[in-house]
Amino acid sequence: KQEVTQIPAALSVPEGENLVLNCSFTDSAIYNLQWFRQDPGKGLTSLLLIQSSQREQTSGRLNASLDKSSGRSTLYIAASQPGDSATYLCAVNRRGSTLGRLYFGRGTQLTVWP
Amino acid sequence: DTGVSQDPRHKITKRGQNVTFRCDPISEHNRLYWYRQTLGQGPEFLTYFQNEAQLEKSRLLSDRFSAERPKGSFSTLEIQRTEQGDSAMYLCASSPGRGSHNEQFFGPGTRLTVL
Numbered sequence: 001k002q003e004v005t006q007i008p009a010a011l012s013v014p015e016g017e018n019l020v021l022n023c024s025f026t027d028s029a030i031y032n033l034q035w036f037r038q039d040p041g042k043g044l045t046s047l048l049l050i051q052s053s054q055r056e057q058t059s060g061r062l063n064a065s066l067d068k069s070s071g072r073s074t075l076y077i078a079a080s081q082p083g084d085s086a087t088y089l090c091a092v093n094r095r096g097s098t099l100g101r102l103y104f105g106r107g108t109q110l111t112v113w114p
Numbered sequence: 115d116t117g118v119s120q121d122p123r124h125k126i127t128k129r130g131q132n133v134t135f136r137c138d139p140i141s142e143h144n145r146l147y148w149y150r151q152t153l154g155q156g157p158e159f160l161t162y163f164q165n166e167a168q169l170e171k172s173r174l175l176s177d178r179f180s181a182e183r184p185k186g187s188f189s190t191l192e193i194q195r196t197e198q199g200d201s202a203m204y205l206c207a208s209s210p211g212r213g214s215h216n217e218q219f220f221g222p223g224t225r226l227t228v229l
Contacts, residue, residue, distance in 0.1 A: 046217060089157075101159045
């Protein structure tokens with residue numbers, strides 16, 4: 001069974017800091033990995049998707065890396081802003097299971113204060 | 115708005131009542147997923163449709179739960195004889211399928227509270 005772990009569970013930083021959120025998964029046979037953002041009481045917004053053959057993806061101030069062999073991904077947020085405050089979820093799409101079934105971590109709750 | 119939509123956004127019901135939720139995926143997305151999320155947890159997979167065919171159901175989906183996607187477009191999730199443990203956020207996602215790397219796009223969710 002695929003287990004996804006996210007560290008830290010919560011993070012509180014001043015505006016302007018560069019951040020690293022960590023995600024690990026137990027089964028390296030993945031199809032892809034997605035990072036999502038969730039605001040309180042809301043649905044999920046897709047941030048980045050990394051295919052299993054890729055090492056990283058970038059979108060604006062966000063950069064996600066993938067090391068499939070070690071079962072790890074990191075989400076790097078540059079120059080954090082208060083508007084980045086949200087819960088960040090990592091999810092893997094495991095190869096061999098129903099194509100598309102995502103396995104989620106519990107998320108990292110990020111607070112960026114002015 | 116051309117994203118995934120869900121209705122209702124909030125539902126409060128008494129234990130033992132039946133509830134039904136609706137999900138409208140992004141147009142032309144042939145894959146549709148239901149997830150459930152409880153407080154402080156990541157979403158957990160419930161079931162998956164490709165067009166109108168329900169291809170997988172999680173063990174979380176007890177016999178009180180049923181999902182349909184009759185014409186391969188919108189989907190409904192029904193919970194019969196609700197229990198307090200059913201209180202959660204129910205999330206729907208859709209994906210274009212082949213060639214898209216199966217990126218999933220989520221709706222705003224339906225928050226269910228069972229009293």
